[in-house]
Amino acid sequence: MILTISGKVGSTNLQGVAAFDLAMLEALPQRSFVTSTPWYKEPTKFTGPLLRDVLAAAKASGVALEAMALNDYKTSIPMEDARQFDVIVAHRINDQPISVRTKGPLFIIYPFDTTPELKAAKYYGRSAWQLKSLKVD
Numbered sequence: 001m002i003l004t005i006s007g008k009v010g011s012t013n014l015q016g017v018a019a020f021d022l023a024m025l026e027a028l029p030q031r032s033f034v035t036s037t038p039w040y041k042e043p044t045k046f047t048g049p050l051l052r053d054v055l056a057a058a059k060a061s062g063v064a065l066e067a068m069a070l071n072d073y074k075t076s077i078p079m080e081d082a083r084q085f086d087v088i089v090a091h092r093i094n095d096q097p098i099s100v101r102t103k104g105p106l107f108i109i110y111p112f113d114t115t116p117e118l119k120a121a122k123y124y125g126r127s128a129w130q131l132k133s134l135k136v137d
Contacts (some may be wrong), residue, residue, distance in 0.1 A: 001014065001019040001020065001021050001066040002021060002022055002105050002106060002130070003019070003020040003025065003054075003089070003106055003129055003131065003133065003134070004018065004019045004133045004134075005017060005018040005019075005020075005054070005055070005058040005060060005133070005134045005135075005136060006018075006133065006134075006135050007062060007136035007137055008060060008061050008136040009060045009136055010058070010060070010061065011025075011057070011058055011059040012058075012060030013087075014091045015035060016059075018057070018058035018059075019121040020054070020057075021054040021124065022091060022105070024057075024114055025054065025089065025091055025106075026091070028053045028054065029049060029050070030040065030047055030048065030049060031047070031048070031050050031086060031088050032079070033045070033046060033086070033111045033113075034046075034088065034113075035109070035110075035111050035112045035113045035114075036112060036113055036119075037109070037112060037124075037127075038124055039129075042093055043113070044093060045093065045094050045099075046091075046092070046093060046107065046109045047088070047090060047091070047092040047095065048088045048089045048090040048091045048092065048106070048107075049088065049089055050086060050087065050088055050089075050106065051087040052082040052083060053089075054089050054116065055079075055082055055136070057134045058136075060079075060134075060136045061136070062076065062077055062079055062136040062137050063135055063137065064077065064078055064079060064136075064137045065077040065078075065079060065082075065135065065137075066129070066133075066134070066137065067108055067126075067128040067131055067133075068115060068128075068135070068136065069119040069128050069129060069130040069131055069132060070100065070130040070132050071130055073130070075079075075126050075127075075128050076126075077108070079127050080091075081110075082124065083111070084134060085111065085115070085118065086111050086114070087092075087108060087110050087111075088106075088108075088109055088110070088111075089107075089131065090106065091104070091105060091106055091107075093107070094131055098133035102132060103122065103129035103130060104129070104130065105130075106129075106130070106132075107127070107128070107129040107131060108127055108129075108132075109127050110123050110126070112124075125127060129130045136137055
């Protein structure tokens with residue numbers, strides 16, 4: 001498993017959580033976009049399912065997500081962001097799988113170049129690389 005979703009989820013498959021392996025995430029509709037980020041010199045292509053589709057697969061219902069990374073970084077993401085923006089749970093960067101060393105295996109990324117308001121520290125801070133879990137509150 002590379003992602004677990006706990007808290008307010010209606011569809012669980014492993015000890016009370018919704019657990020996803022890479023194949024399960026790849027089975028969801030995939031989205032790609034190229035965006036500028038503070039972490040890469042050039043605009044970068046990200047590919048993965050929409051966060052809202054991942055949450056729907058887990059039947060998640062709440063107002064906030066707590067994203068936890070492998071390095072114990074935590075960030076809070078309003079559920080509204082998943083509805084309002086095409087945020088993806090990227091598993092590929094520039095068409096290559098993301099290794100742990102290069103911010104993987106999963107990276108929550110916003111389409112920063114689509115809306116000027118997204119080019120802000122608050123949204124950069126909500127992007128979590130090395131994502132391992134989401135808790136729905």
